[in-house]
Amino acid sequence: MLNTMGIIFAGNEELRMGELTRARSLAAMPVAGRYRLIDFILSSMVNSGITNIGLTTKFNFQSLLDHLGGGTEWDLSRKKYGLFILPPFYKSENRITESGESKIQSLYNVLHYIRRGKQDYCMLAEGNAVINTTFDEMLDFHRENHSDITVMYSKNADATASQDGCFDVAADNRIKDISPNNTQNAAKSVGFCIIDTDLLITLVESCYARGEYDFSKDIIGKNLTKLRIFGYEFNGYYRHIYDIQSYYRFSMELLNRDVRDTLFENEKKIYTKIKDMVPARYQSNAKVSNSFIADGCIIDGEVNNSVLFRAVEVRKGSKINNCIIMQNGKVLENSVLNAVIMDKNVVIGSGKTLVSEPTFPIVIGKNRVI
Amino acid sequence: MLNTMGIIFAGNEELRMGELTRARSLAAMPVAGRYRLIDFILSSMVNSGITNIGLTTKFNFQSLLDHLGGGTEWDLSRKKYGLFILPPFYKSENRITESGESKIQSLYNVLHYIRRGKQDYCMLAEGNAVINTTFDEMLDFHRENHSDITVMYSKNADATASQDGCFDVAADNRIKDISPNNTQNAAKSVGFCIIDTDLLITLVESCYARGEYDFSKDIIGKNLTKLRIFGYEFNGYYRHIYDIQSYYRFSMELLNRDVRDTLFENEKKIYTKIKDMVPARYQSNAKVSNSFIADGCIIDGEVNNSVLFRAVEVRKGSKINNCIIMQNGKVLENSVLNAVIMDKNVVIGSGKTLVSEPTFPIVIGKNRVI
């Protein structure tokens, strides 16, 4: 899949994530004990042989920059192409951001980058998808159908997660219409599409000039008869993270072996930044079950149905149930937690009780001491 | 000098540079055939043993990001600390940049980064200085004098270049006053200072809270009696690049052996991004003298008193005098150029004449074809 470049929309900032994305972009959200959300789509692209990848960014992408560095850990520190972080562009005269809110505006701002690539195809992807796949077959499909735009869809997908809506897909796989029919069995966009690079440039320029900023409506919808636009069905596991519920739900799904195996016990690896960590340490009073535990943890309490990120400490007498505890979280002695999401560096003192239901997890912001 | 962190103000955007900094920050300005302006101060810090360096950025720092990558080529891809590019911070609610115009605002925005470092001292530096030095002796001076803030000054310096003004320096090296007396022999700020990290944090917070944004006036000037503020004299070669004239003047100074030797034939190297280039090729009609020529050039014409960046082509019959030609510049047959600055990828057709005086160089913007 060497003839394809990747563009990842990593500028999304989801207000529905609340405090968790206040100081980081959604793509930099910590997930699954040691990863960041961006790792999934980035690794899927790398594992597909895409070596020219641009990330559009908007606000507060410091943590994204720190995480990705020069791209070495994703094998993207390459001589030719590699990983490009594309900050927003400002017209210097009036200091106004042109990056805007929409995919089309983002694409317009990185046209210089798209033009520099020599790849015939461009893969557009959301930065907030949890997936481990390769796109080789989708590209074959795109070529075989002489498709102009191929959109990946799923019938299983979580409907609310779809950012580009639902489609009517005909038997020949052509997309007939954009459908308001967001039902269980509808073909929902997974948020990835392959498009011929030259066509993308033309479409973005023309939409931008006319102030048409809705990718789904203005690029897909308006061109359904003029262009060959196909749907490519994806049957595997994927999740979009777009609010606290979807984040919590996905984290709890990691306790299913199938989900873990699909994502991680795969020839295709999910790459991430490597940090030096001591192995997890279980003390004499540790009682841990059905939990996903990262290195550096020190556990002397009880942990059930939970995800513990790196260097989390759970002291003696504490009971953790249905929780997500991010890096450097500390739960001192004799506290009881149920359905709590702790952002990085949160400390829960001894003898505290924080209990909710999995349908309504408690969120504790970064660096808080409770 | 392991106990010092570096902050480089790389967000300057000098309108006086005109077209040359339209799409790049001043710190990313190409200089001396194969370098970028930032390379000098960055290398000087690295050669001083500073391994924790943050770059404050503001607008259009894409080219800076591309140049610096993960910092590997400056030996700053380190496990602990390394190179941090600090994009501006936005309050997500109202999308307003807080990065502002002044050093104090920039510092306020990166306080989180400064706090994370464990170094006792902080070296603040302008990103637009041409210099090859080490700061070890300045730090010794700072310590020996129990100085709170030590400002590097020079008496030789180009006065207009000084961003932090001039000083009255007493015999005991204490700064007595900020001086309006910007004469030939005045002690002019070179734009580098060492300050105790804790003090820096306190001063920045207090200035920011009171809306005092002038580093020179509000941090140096107002504290001359309350704090121990010293001047440290620097006698070596340095230049600030702040407008087209200063850029052009420095480039022409490179034709002096002493200047080249000071900057480049030194045990302390100026690091930069390495690109693969063919050696420079001289053809049968080449006539080149008193010129600085980078790899990848193909020269079949006459070149005098000029700086040619990488992969510049000068065809037969053309005569280049007193020019700066940046990467991928092309001068076709039989053209005559005098005192021209060509930005990247400029093409001069055959038989053209572009002649000015070194006191008023002609500037041709990126990608132009003439």
Place this chain on the structure above:
Amino acid sequence: MAKECIAMLLAGGQGSRLGVLTKGVAKPAVQFGAKYRIIDFVLTNCAHSGIDTVGVLTQYKPLLLNTYIGSGKSWDLDRLNGGVYVLPPYMQETSGEWYKGTANAIYQNMEFIEQFDPEYVLVLSGDHIYKMNYAKMLDYHIDKNADVTIAYINVPIKEASRFGILQIDGEGKIIEFNEKPKVPKSDCASMGIYIFNWRELRKQLIRDEADQSSSNDFGKNVIPSMLGQGKALYGYGFSGYWKDVGTVESLYDANMDLLDSGEIGLYDADWQIFSRSPLRPPHFLDRNASVTDSYVTEGCYIDGKVAHSIISDGVVIAKNAAVKDSIIMTDCKIGENAVVNKAIIASGTVIARGATIGTNCDATPQYRSNYCTGGITLIGENLTIGEGVEVGCNCMVTSDIKEEK
């Protein structure tokens, strides 16, 4: 690019007393403490001591070690000027020769050292577990104006005859040195860590090489000879955790020390032990798991019982299996109802369901081995111990054992 001090790390030894553990790899590459290898400790010391140029002298089965070291990035040793260099023996114009002894190994790489024009050369071995700031030792060396400084540690006098023993005067000067003396005159044991003035070392290496009777070893030849020449040799006392992991039992003990004493201090934020981490997800403890007093690292799946053990990455321990007082290396599988007791299971090995390792001391005398003492059982890498098979204590298994029909 002159350097004040560079390190030369002797990593060429087979470490044959580790038995089947060094069948495929050199001793410094043997796994330690769930996610480390022995060499990590010395490379980490170099990184934290500010020594950024390290030559690693290898010759025995270096493939895994070379691959593991790679660019040196994991130890911050991928430096623009300097960094880590693997130095195997090589061919000269007319012939090549293998490293004859520790001193000869350095002798053959004098050209490598010369290119850094160092003032001092630190000679290290790659088979000890300890944390030491070599910068402080260098300060001492400079302060004493020594020709060579030898780090020593006080050992119980009854063990002293296993070491090179120093006698030092009140100023720290070495007045006598005896390699493995039968009757030790002091308890100051050489740790095999030397700082030499490079000019002096260069002279001594050439002199030693010319001596046909020398076995070209630092402890046996170079140091005693320098003492005889009246050179200034100083001892640098070290106190802290230090363990030679040269035998199966000492390797086992050092691992258990990690669990029990914490003396090595893995949690010291200013002295993190660097290692090359595999890229694996967090580990998972399933509903039947019980893990106590243990270290477990990434990629493991545990549904059995683990007590007082060290579990490397990718290990699977099935339901009702019981692992106790053991070291389980990368990607081993322990089947249902299997029992592993006081054992070292090398990487990739499968202990099939119901197998019993190390519980019955009298079982399987045919596998009993001199390598294994103190009741430890050692199973080699990539083996399969069949269903229901029993292996006794003090045994070493080097090939598959099929289940009995």
Place this chain on the structure above:
Amino acid sequence: MAKECIAMLLAGGQGSRLGVLTKGVAKPAVQFGAKYRIIDFVLTNCAHSGIDTVGVLTQYKPLLLNTYIGSGKSWDLDRLNGGVYVLPPYMQETSGEWYKGTANAIYQNMEFIEQFDPEYVLVLSGDHIYKMNYAKMLDYHIDKNADVTIAYINVPIKEASRFGILQIDGEGKIIEFNEKPKVPKSDCASMGIYIFNWRELRKQLIRDEADQSSSNDFGKNVIPSMLGQGKALYGYGFSGYWKDVGTVESLYDANMDLLDSGEIGLYDADWQIFSRSPLRPPHFLDRNASVTDSYVTEGCYIDGKVAHSIISDGVVIAKNAAVKDSIIMTDCKIGENAVVNKAIIASGTVIARGATIGTNCDATPQYRSNYCTGGITLIGENLTIGEGVEVGCNCMVTSDIKEEK
């Protein structure tokens, strides 16, 4: 992390026919074309052919070569899975042995190859200048269902006896192979580039190793033997620039080809020749300089006359010096009024003022050397040729020459 095809690059040879040029370095590390080294071309080929795993087999003075290759980053070979690995000879449990022949070198590294579980192994040598897309050769190999495919090039029949000569039928199948035949039967010369099916190669290597009479060389032993066994050997025709730079004269010619024919195509944007660049400023031509028909690279200072020459980094050519038809390697200094004609000056050498190299063919018969033919003069590295000294053609200088008083 299975790989379809990995490359094994034979870089262990001394290249003794290059005379003093390989005194301190292995042949693949010899400088070429101002800023390259010979091995750059093959490593570049691998990078552009999508081969991301390369084992480099070294044994002769590998220090500079190892340092030069480093992490492989310069050739995009610092990969997460795969990349470049330097493979020296090593010790086994009982003993170690040096690489006996090309086939034995691969034989000793079978374990290295196995870890990538490749379908195909590409065997290369590190001493040829050419650009070739190995991916196309691999397609051909797969298409022909061959056991081994050998790349060949048509050479003038009178030179054919220097090569391994293939006879191929209309389908590309090799029907005869003769290593350096006295009477060549065709002009198809083996380029020493082989693609093997790994399983087949593995078998053949074990078989060859067991054969006491074999010299364990691909051309002499393995290929003829496979032909005898009726295996499917195919020839893959290559047309384009290809030069064996095994002698001083051929190395000189290949450099001059860069200047004169441009056939190697340094300016091909899709096939940039990668190399490890030194970090030096642009070069400077001063007021008296005259440089024509030449390549000059970074860090040079030229105030003299340079015609039809190749000037490596950091060279200083003083006023009134004249360099013609020559190759001046890194950091040489050519003094005022010195004349250098049709010479190769190895790195770091000083030609003092007024010295004359290579103009008078009858001068200095005492330095005449069989290594130097075609009127070429070769001066070794880090030497000083004193003021006013004259050195004639076809000479090789291996130590300083003092000025005559």
